[in-house]
Amino acid sequence: MNSGGAGFSRRAFLGAGAAIGGLALLAPTRAGVARAAAPFEPTREVTLTAGEMELKLLGPDKPATRILAYDCTPFQTLRMPRGTRLKATFVNGIDEGSTLHFHGIRMPNEYDGVPTLTQPLVQPGSRFVHLLPLDDPGTFFFHPHCDETGQAGMGLAGVLIVEDTRDPAFDAEHVLCLKDWRLAPDGSFLPLTEPEGASKAGTFGATRTVNGAAALELKAPAGGHARLRILNIDSTRIMDIGVEGGDAWLIAVDGHALPPVRLDDLPDGIWRMGPAQRIDLDIRMPADGSPVTLGDYRAADIYHFATLTAEGRVSKPRKGPLALPKADLPQPDMKRAARLSFTLQQATGQAVKEIALPADDPLATALIDSLCVGATTYWGIQSESWPTGANRSVPPPLARMTTGTSYVVEIKNETRFPHPVHLHGHAFEVRASSLDRLPRHFADTVLVQPGEAVEIAFVAAPGDWVFHCHILEHMETGMMGWFRIV
Secondary structure, eight states: OOSSSOOOOHHHHTGGGOOGGGGGGOEEOTTSOEEOOOTTSOEEEEEEEEEEEEEOTTOTTSOOEEEEEETTBTTOEEEEETTEEEEEEEEEOSSSOBOOEEETOOOOGGGSOOBTTTBOOBOTTOEEEEEEEEOSOEEEEEEOSSSHHHHTTTTOOEEEEEEOTTSOOOSEEEEEEEEEEOBOTTSOBOOSOOHHHHTTTOOOOSEEEETTBSOEEEEEEETOEEEEEEEEOOSSOOEEEEEESSEEEEEEETTEEEEEEEGGGSGGGOEEEOTTOEEEEEEEOOTTOOOEEEEEOSSSSOEEEEEEEEEEEOSSOOOSOOOOOOOOOOOOOTTTOEEEEEEEEEOOGGGOOOOSSOTTOHHHHHHHHHHTOOSSOOEEETTBOOOOTTOOOOOOOSEEEOTTOEEEEEEEEOSSSOEEEEETTOOEEEEEETTOOOOOEEESEEEEOTTOEEEEEEEOOSEEEEEEESSHHHHHTTOEEEEEEO
16 A cells, blocks of 8 residues: 555445546646536546457457457547547456556546556456546547556547537548567467666557558548657557658647647658557648558558548648647646646666566465566656565655646656656646757656756646656656655
């Protein structure tokens, strides 16, 4: 149990029986504080059941792989209107404990899905009910927050799109989930984590897919505007997203709109995405009907994951870009903001703690499973590491904050590897980079390069919120902490 964290609420323990009346306290205000939901706001109910299914990731004529998915649907996609109250029942149909985290959604803390900190682990065959306000439009996703390297590594992730009637009308829209799989030739999974990877850039796979296929051919009308919602749901891989053959603008990051930025005007003409990051692109198709290709340009061997080919033609071409409505989010007061700084660190030598019990000891396995952690410490934040191995004590919060107060947080990366850093329960403003490479934008995850310092700002919302690297092996081997906001 967590000695420093908040005790579980009765409603959190009895999540399966949570009453829909609880929705009356769900919606955060623009300062992040709970308010009563208006009576006209509709409620949508869904059940998300985690389980196994087969998918031919290696190709149609190759052996199938038994992956994990929600409702036997790879990358299950939910579409909800902005302003919806979502009642989502998570059913654990796999053979180990799990939870459900709606990544990027501003919500009451008790529904955040972090075991030991916000709720108990959902055991096999059990369920937990999440009651969520969907006040922010955009591209979000959901995934487990226990044994993520294993469960998300085997495909357990879905997409949540919160639609906004104020958005411009695009001529086509496509959702693209990018993932790297660690597969053997017979379709089985290779070990999803190895010490050599976990202690460095991560353990990479060699089977790259988009929506479970090697590549996609998509359609959009010649001269039209296509909206591409691109999600990096990989556990490890950082991607450099680029477009060839058509004009492309970045119009949203992590679901939140920003003034359109021409992709060609960014450094190297790409947007660098870490695991858990999402972007929306507006792509204007060539009037002559020629194709547009999308790829990851990070490696010398470019991964072209999608091609847009012309189907039909728009009668009245629009010059573009098609901007989304300005993000309506809590605005930090920079004149009164408190300032904090946190350093991402790599544990070396004496700082690395090995598990005290043999790996095959049943008690060791039970201890690790109970807190959803790895066996070894490789990483830390501000000289603190999330518990690993035989260490069962949740560390004290990295910071204690006050609800409604504005904070500017500097994230410094003193390691040799990049880290996508995610703060639960908030949309923060990325204000500055010491490498001067990022436009100002709102996000829930920011990629911090080696030697870089990034400055973010946000209005604190109440709860115990984790702050961690989203390279899942890094998180599970120490690079996670939490903020207590009261």
